[in-house]
Amino acid sequence: MPSDKDGGMEFPMNIVVLAGGTSTEREVSISSGTGICNALRSKGHRAILIDIFCGIETFVEGDPFPEEYDVAEAAAYISSFNDKIREMKKERRSFFGPCVLELCQRADIVFLGLHGANGEDGRVQAAFDLMGIRYTGTGYLSSAMAMDKGVTKQMFRMHHVPTPRGITMTKNEPVHDLKSVGLGFPVVVKTCCGGSSVGVYIVQDQTEYEEALEKAFSYEDEAVVEEYIKGREFSVAVVDGKAYPVIEIQPLSGFYDYKNKYQPGATIETCPADLPQDLTDLMQSYAETGYKALGMEGYCRLDFMMRPDGDIYCLEANTLPGMTPTSLIPQEAAVLGMDYPTLCDELIRISLRKYE
Numbered sequence: 001m002p003s004d005k006d007g008g009m010e011f012p013m014n015i016v017v018l019a020g021g022t023s024t025e026r027e028v029s030i031s032s033g034t035g036i037c038n039a040l041r042s043k044g045h046r047a048i049l050i051d052i053f054c055g056i057e058t059f060v061e062g063d064p065f066p067e068e069y070d071v072a073e074a075a076a077y078i079s080s081f082n083d084k085i086r087e088m089k090k091e092r093r094s095f096f097g098p099c100v101l102e103l104c105q106r107a108d109i110v111f112l113g114l115h116g117a118n119g120e121d122g123r124v125q126a127a128f129d130l131m132g133i134r135y136t137g138t139g140y141l142s143s144a145m146a147m148d149k150g151v152t153k154q155m156f157r158m159h160h161v162p163t164p165r166g167i168t169m170t171k172n173e174p175v176h177d178l179k180s181v182g183l184g185f186p187v188v189v190k191t192c193c194g195g196s197s198v199g200v201y202i203v204q205d206q207t208e209y210e211e212a213l214e215k216a217f218s219y220e221d222e223a224v225v226e227e228y229i230k231g232r233e234f235s236v237a238v239v240d241g242k243a244y245p246v247i248e249i250q251p252l253s254g255f256y257d258y259k260n261k262y263q264p265g266a267t268i269e270t271c272p273a274d275l276p277q278d279l280t281d282l283m284q285s286y287a288e289t290g291y292k293a294l295g296m297e298g299y300c301r302l303d304f305m306m307r308p309d310g311d312i313y314c315l316e317a318n319t320l321p322g323m324t325p326t327s328l329i330p331q332e333a334a335v336l337g338m339d340y341p342t343l344c345d346e347l348i349r350i351s352l353r354k355y356e
């Protein structure tokens with residue numbers, strides 16, 4: 001195994017890929033983490049896959065990052081906890097599972113394959129900063145701002161990134177009369193801090209609206225209600241401040257909900273998107289401005305809707321977006337001639353700049 005410097009990176013690196021966790025996106029995260037761990041090992045790194053919440057029972061003191069390692073076995077171990085998370089949560093005080101922090105402190109860097117609450121929301125990042133653990137992706141404040149769709153919209157407005165008109169409301173003070181706040185049906189109701197379209201409802205009338213509010217507030221105490229943008233959907237990754245090619249997302253039926261996101265073949269994804277150059281440039285510039293508006297470091301992926309007249313709206317920014325080999329960012333990177341393992345390596349290289 002070569003041991004050399006590669007563009008400022010020690011090679012090979014000892015890497016913990018963190019996945020799993022307790023959010024609604026646990027299973028997606030296990031897929032991302034498995035892909036990332038395989039990719040990094042194919043690049044020669046000593047990467048291990050660990051569930052941030054369930055951890056591992058023990059590790060070999062002298063060799064926690066073994067050269068021989070079975071990623072599939074690690075993924076199966078993590079998945080074996082899927083049905084027990086709710087019970088485990090009740091009994092646990094610390095979010096971090098056994099051996100997790102010890103391993104992360106020994107790693108050269110931690111690749112965050114997490115999605116959703118406690119992972120994507122800045123709390124893990126803040127804890128890691130204080131513990132001297134290096135990690136991929138953006139820091140705690142930008143993570144927290146991007147996790148909250150209400151805050152995100154305010155930051156976008158301040159920086160002239162167009163976003164659908166909308167309001168934030170709490171469970172204690174719901175707004176029933178949308179006309180009074182300048183909104184009319186159809187609207188989209190979404191939990192403030194959800195992901196993977198869990199807790200997102202497109203509603204046509206007052207009855208559907210009341211039902212959607214009730215469901216959204218069963219997940220969390222804050223919700224965003226915004227105008228429904230009828231049109232085409234796109235996403236753009238921004239890596240190191242620069243936009244990647246635009247990808248178009250066309251679900252075969254309905255909107256880009258949980259099923260259409262993860263069921264193979266349910267959605268046509270086209271990259272580069274079939275868009276005139278001026279609209280491509282505009283969307284990429286909004287993506288780069290949105291990245292800056294939220295103070296991003298490293299990388300993120302921003303979601304867009306576009307009306308038939310070419311009006312573009314940024315819905316949100318994802319700080320730890322899906323990273324399976326077929327996820328949106330890897331497809332965008334492929335258009336730039338970058339394969340999946342190289343992209344994973346690149347995200348590490350860029351993330352390490354935070355620590356220079």
Ligand SMILES: Nc1ncnc2c1ncn2[C@@H]1O[C@H](COP(=O)(O)OP(=O)(O)O)[C@@H](O)[C@H]1O
Binds near residue numbers: 190227315316
């Ligand atoms: N204002 C909107 N107009 C039309 N469709 C929307 C709107 N907001 C969300 N959607 C649809 O819902 C999906 C999920 O919403 P999004 O805000 O990206 O939340 P998340 O991906 O975090 O669950 C989007 O990909 C899009 O298909």
Ligand SMILES: [Mg+2]
Binds near residue numbers: 196197303315
């Ligand atoms: Mg989204």
